[in-house]
Amino acid sequence: MILTLRLAWRNLWRHARRTWLTIGAMVFSNVLLVFMISFQFSVYDLMINNSLRAFSGHMQVQAPGYIDDGSMRQTVAEIVPLASRLRQDFPDADIAARASGFVLASSEQRSYGIAVYGVEPAFEPSASSIPGLVTDGRFVESGDEVIIGTVLARNLRVSVGDELTMLGSGRDGSFAAAVMTIVGIFDSGIPDLDRSIAEIPLATFQEVFYMRGSGHQIVINAPTIDSASDYRQRIRALLPDDLELHDWTALQPGLKQAITADLSSSFFVYGVLVILVAFSVLNTGLMSVLERTREFGILMALGIAPGRLGRLVLLETALMGAIGILLGALLGGILTAYFGVTGFVVPGMEEMAVRFNLPARLYPGISVVTLFAGPFVVFLVSILATLYPAFRLNRLQPVEAMRAA
Amino acid sequence: MRILIKLAWRNLFRNHRRTLIMLSAITVGVWAMIFMTAMTQGMVSQMVHDGISVIPGHVQARNPNYGDDPTVNNLLPVPDSGIAGRLEGRGFSSWSTRLSVPAVISSERESRGVTLLGIDPEREADFTFVDLETIDGRYLEGVSDQGVLIGAKLLERLKTRLGNRIVLMSQTPDNDIADRGFRIVGVFNAKVELWEETWVLTGKETLQTMLGVPDQVTEAIVFGDNYRQVDEVADSVGDVFDNSVSVQRWTELDRYLGTMLEVMDGFTLVWVVVIFLALSFGLVNTLVMAVFERVREIGLMLALGMRPSSILGQIVIESMLLLIIGLALGNVLAWLSVSAFPDGIDVSIVAKGMEMMGASSILMLDLRLQDVVLANSVVLILGFLASLSPAWRASRYDPIEAIHKVD
Numbered sequence: 135m136i137l138t139l140r141l142a143w144r145n146l147w148r149h150a151r152r153t154w155l156t157i158g159a160m161v162f163s164n165v166l167l168v169f170m171i172s173f174q175f176s177v178y179d180l181m182i183n184n185s186l187r188a189f190s191g192h193m194q195v196q197a198p199g200y201i202d203d204g205s206m207r208q209t210v211a212e213i214v215p216l217a218s219r220l221r222q223d224f225p226d227a228d229i230a231a232r233a234s235g236f237v238l239a240s241s242e243q244r245s246y247g248i249a250v251y252g253v254e255p256a257f258e259p260s261a262s263s264i265p266g267l268v269t270d271g272r273f274v275e276s277g278d279e280v281i282i283g284t285v286l287a288r289n290l291r292v293s294v295g296d297e298l299t300m301l302g303s304g305r306d307g308s309f310a311a312a313v314m315t316i317v318g319i320f321d322s323g324i325p326d327l328d329r330s331i332a333e334i335p336l337a338t339f340q341e342v343f344y345m346r347g348s349g350h351q352i353v354i355n356a357p358t359i360d361s362a363s364d365y366r367q368r369i370r371a372l373l374p375d376d377l378e379l380h381d382w383t384a385l386q387p388g389l390k391q392a393i394t395a396d397l398s399s400s401f402f403v404y405g406v407l408v409i410l411v412a413f414s415v416l417n418t419g420l421m422s423v424l425e426r427t428r429e430f431g432i433l434m435a436l437g438i439a440p441g442r443l444g445r446l447v448l449l450e451t452a453l454m455g456a457i458g459i460l461l462g463a464l465l466g467g468i469l470t471a472y473f474g475v476t477g478f479v480v481p482g483m484e485e486m487a488v489r490f491n492l493p494a495r496l497y498p499g500i501s502v503v504t505l506f507a508g509p510f511v512v513f514l515v516s517i518l519a520t521l522y523p524a525f526r527l528n529r530l531q532p533v534e535a536m537r538a539a
Numbered sequence: 540m541r542i543l544i545k546l547a548w549r550n551l552f553r554n555h556r557r558t559l560i561m562l563s564a565i566t567v568g569v570w571a572m573i574f575m576t577a578m579t580q581g582m583v584s585q586m587v588h589d590g591i592s593v594i595p596g597h598v599q600a601r602n603p604n605y606g607d608d609p610t611v612n613n614l615l616p617v618p619d620s621g622i623a624g625r626l627e628g629r630g631f632s633s634w635s636t637r638l639s640v641p642a643v644i645s646s647e648r649e650s651r652g653v654t655l656l657g658i659d660p661e662r663e664a665d666f667t668f669v670d671l672e673t674i675d676g677r678y679l680e681g682v683s684d685q686g687v688l689i690g691a692k693l694l695e696r697l698k699t700r701l702g703n704r705i706v707l708m709s710q711t712p713d714n715d716i717a718d719r720g721f722r723i724v725g726v727f728n729a730k731v732e733l734w735e736e737t738w739v740l741t742g743k744e745t746l747q748t749m750l751g752v753p754d755q756v757t758e759a760i761v762f763g764d765n766y767r768q769v770d771e772v773a774d775s776v777g778d779v780f781d782n783s784v785s786v787q788r789w790t791e792l793d794r795y796l797g798t799m800l801e802v803m804d805g806f807t808l809v810w811v812v813v814i815f816l817a818l819s820f821g822l823v824n825t826l827v828m829a830v831f832e833r834v835r836e837i838g839l840m841l842a843l844g845m846r847p848s849s850i851l852g853q854i855v856i857e858s859m860l861l862l863i864i865g866l867a868l869g870n871v872l873a874w875l876s877v878s879a880f881p882d883g884i885d886v887s888i889v890a891k892g893m894e895m896m897g898a899s900s901i902l903m904l905d906l907r908l909q910d911v912v913l914a915n916s917v918v919l920i921l922g923f924l925a926s927l928s929p930a931w932r933a934s935r936y937d938p939i940e941a942i943h944k945v946d
Contacts, residue, residue: 238652330652424554
């Protein structure tokens with residue numbers, strides 16, 4: 135084996151230029167793959183975290199059908215006791231109960247249709263980022279207090295201390311109305327939330343909308359997104375059967391699918407890059423075999439099995455591939471790390487970033503997976519591409535081969 | 540020159556395996572360049588087209604405050620009846636005016652926040668986001684139509700039916716609440732589900748009466764011929780109105796969409812160059828090999844008096860022939876694969892995700908001549924440059940050394 139390795143290594147440098155060009159193709163693709171994959175996955179993580187942390191949470195307990203209809207009647211009964219029981223069983227998770235409805239919110243000058251949420255003042259701050267983003271005033275505590283987003287406040291021409299009238303319908307379809315005092319204004323940076331959401335204490339909500347102790351959702355955040363599915367199973371086991379537990383892919387199908395759509399189009403890009411490298415490797419492999427026909431003929435005449443020669447050719451590619459992985463991961467890692475420190479701005483991307491709850495400047499992070507996944511696939515495909523020239527050797531007839539020009 | 544081409548052509552097929560592999564690589568590369576570009580361009584042009592039907596318009600004239608505060612308090616400071624005379628006969632492909640205000644819609648069971656549009660149904664039929672073919676019930680019949688047209692998704696959310704009555708509440712300029720019962724006369728489908736939930740349409744005059752703003756609108760909508768060239772339309776609309784009106788292009792009205800167009804145009808070039816670079820390693824490699832095998836032959840030619848420039852030309856021509864055949868095959872393949880999807884590619888499995896990006900779930904392919912030309916020229920120009928180095932080395936051989944070279 136050592137001998138084959140030495141042979142392979144020496145063979146590579148018989149045509150140093152060709153070898154470097156082939157490795158060059160691998161390194162070029164690898165660097166691109168490392169950077170793009172690292173970038174992509176950090177962006178996805180950020181998108182998921184920002185979107186989920188803001189409001190919807192990792193998972194939610196809801197009544198069956200609420201996720202599709204969002205109807206006021208599809209309630210979770212005795213929601214506050216249920217939430218506190220879950221909180222006792224899962225002290226590490228952040229859990230808060232909510233109720234929601236649509237109202238026409240009117241200030242003295244303006245009226246807008248908005249979604250109003252009843253939240254638990256004590257627990258909402260740990261379950262969603264909105265309470266922490268109250269830039270003016272404070273979060274709701276009790277009674278007829280409300281917080282609204284900056285855009286809504288601007289549109290309604292109101293500020294902290296002003297009154298807001300809400301008109302809507304209660305759980306039983308009857309007319310519901312309340313006059314609330316604005317105690318805080320939040321700025322989440324997510325236009326949809328800032329424009330269309332108000333939060334009031336859950337107890338007040340239940341009273342105004344005739345909820346009779348019920349609510350619509352219990353938001354649950356696991357300690358990390360990775361542990362969410364584990365928590366989901368354990369929580370599911372404790373819930374009554376007539377309630378549903380949805381994870382974030384169901385709560386925000388758009389997010390999951392946007393990632394899937396983006397991933398599939400990038401896989402097309404990556405696939406094309408890898409295939410082009412494969413052609414390069416195939417070409418080199420085939421040439422190196424053809425030009426050594428006489429040499430291989432002599433070796434076979436000396437009693438070396440064709441299989442061993444095949445392994446030699448594969449080993450040569452493997453060596454190139456290994457250099458490709460090392461250089462690709464190194465250069466790609468340096469490039470990614472550089473942008474990880476300075477941040478990466480795609481020109482003109484700010485508008486698009488806002489749409490996906492992202493900051494304009496992105497900092498790609500590296501993990502072992504993003505560093506080696508791409509290069510490893512390139513390596514495997516290179517080996518696959520060399521199988522053809524390697525197996526050709528089996529058909530080689532020593533006598534003819536030795537006479538080859 | 541002819542002899543050089545002939546030499547290059549024959550040389551190309553001396554090692555047919557290598558040539559075939561390289562041809563395949565170029566073909567796949569060129570196919571990927573063009574197909575991917577057709578896909579992104581198709582997506583973008585459709586997004587822009589759809590986006591413009593929702594904004595709507597290539598150019599809009601509105602009250603300067605309406606953008607920040609889209610309510611009935613920021614009406615266009617020109618009476619509706621005065622606008623037709625100004626916009627008619629200026630060569631716009633279509634135009635309309637509408638009253639657009641936030642409202643709350645309630646059925647007997649549910650309430651939702653929506654945007655209520657008072658439209659001129661005949662004028663809007665030219666560009667509406669409503670799928671006119673699949674309306675359940677009927678489309679609006681005129682500016683004084685008393686019914687409402689709502690989206691299929693909203694109908695579902697409100698748990699009501701075609702023909703039922705709903706109540707719409709909105710605000711008058713004096714901040715009183717105006718509410719009115721409407722009969723649902725039609726249910727529409729749109730490409731993006733969100734639109735079906737967002738918009739409720741009624742006759743323009745009906746809404747004006749309800750809000751107590753007769754002859755007033757919030758926006759004038761104008762379409763030119765091409766969404767990429769709207770400056771002229773914008774100037775022309777600007778001439779019609781005075782400074783109390785803000786005239787904006789669609790790229791300003793929907794910055795996301797405007798940015799998208801620029802980013803994707805840039806992306807096309809980057810993509811083509813990246814693929815070429817990946818190809819170029821193989822191309823240069825092939826040429827280096829081709830030269831290397833023929834060192835003695837090249838030495839002999841030089842010794843027989845062939846000028847170094849002819850050697851250089853021969854190698855470059857060989858490379859260009861390879862590229863041209865590859866390009867031809869790649870172009871044909873791309874054209875075939877684009878033609879294979881005349882109705883677009885169905886990606887409804889990620890419909891919600893596409894919606895988040897603002898695209899619909901059918902990806903149309905848009906093979907534009909300019910993108911094909913771009914891809915082909917990049918490959919030819921960069922390919923020419925890439926083949927110069929091996930060709931230059933070949934032409935610099937010392938004949939005597941070259942002839943004596945042994946394998």
